Each structure stands twice: as C-alpha cells, then as structure tokens.
Amino acid sequence: MFEQMVKEAYEEVEVYRNKLNGRKLEWKNFDKDFSELPLLEKNDILGHEGDMIPPRYIMDFYNEELLDTHTSGSTGKCLEVYWRAEDAKKSMYPLWFYRRKYYGIEPWDKKCQFYTVGQNENEDEDGKRYVRNGLDFSKANLTEERLVDIYKEMCSYEPAWLLLQPCIAELLCQVKEMHHLPKIETLCYIEMTGEMLHKNLRNRIKECFEVPIANQYGMNEMNSIAYECPNGNLHCMEQNVYVEILDKNGRRRQDGIDGEIYATTKNNKVMPLIRYRTGDRGKLLPNTCTCGMKGKILELHEGRENDWIQMKNGERRTAYIFVRVIEIVNEITDNAIKQYQILQKEYDQFEVKLVCRNWNEEMKQLFVRLLQEEIPYAQVEFQREDNLFPEGTGKRRFFRNLIK
DSSP states (O other), rough: OOOHHHHHHHHHOOOHHHHHTOOOOOOOSHHHHHTSSBBBOOHHTTTTTGGGGGGHHHHHTTTSSEEEEOOSTSBBOOOOOEEHHHHHHHHHHHHHHHHHHHHOOOOTTTTEEEEOOOOOTTTOOOEEEEETEEEEEESTOOOOOHHHHHHHHHHHOOSSSEEEHHHHHHHHHHHHHHTOOOOOOOOOEEEOOSSOOOOOHHOOOOHHHOOOEEEEEEETTTTTEEEEESSEEEEEETTTTTEEOOOOTOOOOTTTTEEEEEESSHHHHHHHHOOOEEEEEEEOOOOOOSOOOOOOOEEEEEOOOOOOEEEESSSSSSHHHHHHHHHHHHHHHOOOEEEEEEEEEEEEEEEEEEEEEEHHHHHHHHHHHHTTTTTOOEEEEEEEEEEOOOOSSSSSSEEEEEEE
C-alpha cells in the first residue's frame, strides 16, 4: 500500500509532477528510486495546500467532507492539513495500541490538555472546554493565579492522564510546589509532546506528579512519528510513517549518524506528504530494545524549543500567547498570516515579522488588541517579510527573547 500510494502521488499530485520537471519515473527498484525523489518543504505547499490533493478526492474537498486541521504554528508557519476521517483514525491506531500496552491508557480515559485556539464555540468564559472524555484549557493568560485554578480543576475532574508540552508541565510543577497543592490521585500517566523534553525537566515532572512519563514525537501533518517505550527509547511508528535521516545534500545517513529528519506519511492519502522535512535533527539506531516495539530507535538531537516571555516583574509567560493571537487573526482573516516570528526586544517591546497577504491597519489593531489582553502594555513593531529562513538548527524558533 505504501509503495502504491507514493507512485500514485507522483502520477496525480500537481506539486510532485512539477518537482519532476518532466522526468518520468520508471520504478525499477522502489527503495533506490524512492531515495532519489525530490524533498518536500513546508514552503513548497504553504498557501496552496489544495494542490497536494489527488484528483479522486477533489470533490470531497469542495463538498467539505474532509477533515480540515492545521499545524499549530509553533514553528512560525501555519499549514492547512486535510484528511479523510478514516485515514486520520488509522494513523492513530499504533499510538493507541502502545499507550494501552505500556501505560494502560484507553481512548475513553479522561484526559486534560492545553490548546492554543482562542475562539471556540465550546470554550467558556474561564478559557476551558469540555470535549469527549476530556477537559481542555486555553494557553491564554497562564498567570500564576490561573494556573493554580487549572490545577485545582484537574484534581476535581479526576483525569487518568495528561497530554502536555514540557513548558506547560514545568509551569504546573511550579504552582504545585509553590502552593503545596495536592496530588492528582487519579493520574496514572503523562505524555509529553511538541517540544524537546530535557532530562532535568523530565525528572522534575516525574518527581512532582509521581507517574510514568512518555515522550511522543509527532506533527499534525502526519500525527505520531515516534513513541517512547518504558525502556526510554523513542521508537519510529513504522505503521504510520517512514522516517529518513538525510545530510544537507539530501543523501541518506547510515544508522547512528546525525542528520535532518524527513518523514513520509503512510496513511494520509488525501495529502500524501512524501520525504517531508520536519525541521528537527536526530539519528536512527538499530532496534536492540527488549520492549517489543519493532520500529527503529529515533534519537532526537534538536527539536522544537522556544524562549519564554520575560515580564518586568520577573514573571515568565509562555510564548504560546503569540500562537493564540496568530490563530485568532487567521480565523478572522481566512489565514492571511503564513509565517511569523516574534522577537522580544524589551520587557514591553516586540518585533513581529510576518509573511502574509492583505495586511492592513485593521489587522494590526486586532493583533495588538489581542496581545494586550495578555500583556497590557505591549508595544508592537510589525515588519513584512518575503520569506523567513530557518536558523542553524534547521527550524526557525517562532519566538526569541533578546533581553535575557
């Protein structure tokens, strides 16, 4: 099925046909031919995601029968992602299998997590929403007082597990320790995702919450890429993705050698991302683990990691305040902002670099108003860019604190 999906994508999808520049693929040796296929960047499809959809699914697209999700924008680029519902579910089966096998977590278990979208019809005035088997909290206005309230609500809700980014988990640890808050008695597992999880922070979270922690590496474009077993190894989810480590010239690295991580979906037929750059770095290792997972071991070296907003009173605020602002602006303006980066120059001064269309004074005022709901005296300088290039890590941080 994987081989067939790749071949059909290169026959039918406009983006891939254009990348071949008229060259015809003969597919004499699939693995060799696959390793010579062009690489795909988010910029290649940003703003014209519909060109990635094969003809057979175009009517589903126009009839709005596809799932329409989007990347979180934590890399500074907001990409629309389309799925068939059955393919999206299939992509999650391996992850749920191992959640159950190793940590006893079922799809119907109660969960708490945080989200960035500020405008949601299910969100109450306190910035939370009840979803199926879950209580979600907005990342907006994560003050010390609100974090204490959130932690107490978690205790009352009695979740079996938490799905968190490391920066959010760190904040919860801080308020639990500072305010001597009780243990969440029903909690039996925490899953980390979205950012690099460093050893010291991991140990602190485990000590604070007294439950097992697993790291899950993925992206909204494909869902889970690798998952951590109880032995501490991050295994590739080979039923869902095909992972490659490439050098700067696009050549495959041998196992054990560091390079850029590229992934190919095995389940998203509507938007078949092939040899897609994740922006992270790492290396593949042979699977010598005794846990029972079959996928190769992925060792991450550099991943999604961002600074904190530094307040004048010494408080630190999560930079995901800006992700929320961008998402609200994009909801109102039909995704006008395609890429962004925010630089904190002084405590109340921010430079916002944007790659966008139809940017006007009304949109500027909306951005500033939304930001000042979180940082009342924030001053914003906007700068239009043609393109924002990645940093040396291969991935550009969406927020940088320049006053630390």
